[in-house]
Amino acid sequence: MAAKLPIDELSHPPTHPPSPSTPSYLIFLITGNPGLAGYYTTFTTHLHTLLRISHPATSIRIYARSLAGFETALPTPPKPLGLLAQVDAVKAVLRRKVKEVEDEVGRVKVVLVGHSVGSWILLEILQRVRWEGGVEVVAGVCLFPTVVDIARSPRGRVFTPLLRIPGLPWIAASAARVLGLLPVPWFEALVRSVTGMPPDAVVTTTAFLRSKMGVYQALHMARDEMSLITTDTWDAEIWGAAHPSPTGTARSQLFFYFGEEDHWVAEETREEIIRARGGGEDWRPRMEVDEGGIPHGFCVENGEEVAGIVAGYVRGVLGG
Template structure:
């Protein structure tokens, strides 16, 4: 870890790494992270910490200052500001809350305190990738001063999630009236009798999760509304994430237009090889239709890759370090314009 001073903090519902700098000529880059479902930022603690340390040692670190911020999705934490709410949040509400949070981000200290960031790179995991694409679309349509330079989409669920192996199974359950609320009530009744320490042990024993992930899962299962929120949002995902709905502002063009007034964000998709939340045929169709061809050097179309290392959809459980190393390289490429 670098000796640079930092106002870094990790809370239950928020993780931020923000080194304190006193150079007014430095470039400030915000790495804004959006979780998957269930939307607890604590699952990504190791991933974000590793990425932060890698970026501190990056060749692009000086005179650039990388700030990382991520927070839990709404409805998953018992102590969030709207914890008195009695119903779960929809996917549309999650998008709007993420948009408001991103727009509120400012340089937190130093001679440029309170100013907007120079560069914004957004990372989304799973449904967080769908939220990422929606943020880009809405910001561009509103002509916002917030300009996302690039998006990194990890194991993205951005089209036809209901056709995935897990989507097919859970969609069947959602045909049961009010399934999300009923199932969450049953689950809460079952876990309520077990102390959190015992539940953590059971989660680790059954799932073989590492201790830190098992602890986050136990907290999620014991939370007031977490299970209901996760299931309610999952149903919304099945209903909403269907056809490819984006235009040139997202997918880019084969050759850059010389008179284009606003740069199309660079998008990097990293798919799983056999992702239970992404059907192989829908993934391959998206890559064929929207991905950049290898020799398209002047193209603004997305880069799309498929993992070859057997990494699971929930990479943050066991593969945080290896994915952080890849993301660091992609961020360096964005910074250098490669």
């Protein structure tokens, strides 16, 4: 089970006691927007259980933290962060977590998992740490990835003009603060009736709406997403190449899991990515399209299903 930490942080302990002779892995989750770790409790808990069963001799821990500005209990930045600042913030958390684990067990290999815009952040971080060193990322898993042309998606076409409304983040945040004056049980009942979410997601959503800066941060960051997530800017160090890497370190394996009807990823965008970057060669990313109707926001009700998919990818990385 996940440790009883604030909703901002999920930390699952090693699946097997770490030792110098035991391979150690850190699965590091990068959330979507709104970037609260609490939405992923079911997903990470089930993934932890599956990997503990399949790899009893491997030490695997899982960690997730809310994106900066979405905190409900941990310290919040003094002002909202844009998308590039989020990349820096997540990379800093990743480096701290890797150091913490390495101080305990020595070398650790990292598997990054990104959801939605978290996949874009994943690729940006991977590009940077490839050259900076200090973190050995052996694989990246991109779930329902919004990595190219998000403004062309069905929701992007709607939200792009809305996000240009002057003062929209402040207006929305003010409205949330007014609702936040309601007693928590009443607020949760309102969220439940409007969204139909299960209890855990209701608690997380209520905390998000009542948080100091969450709503403002979500809209501030969404503006950046529409303007920055456009063309593919990553090179062969990320997407793979038939020749060895000039860094001397093997390139990370990449896995992409797309939604069949994803309102944040246009179908033509998805097909362009698969055509340009997917393929059967071992050095290319593995790309799949869901056929089971799992929604973009899988973490609300389909966490166990997606955990099974990710566990399959991780098993391929670990072997077995």
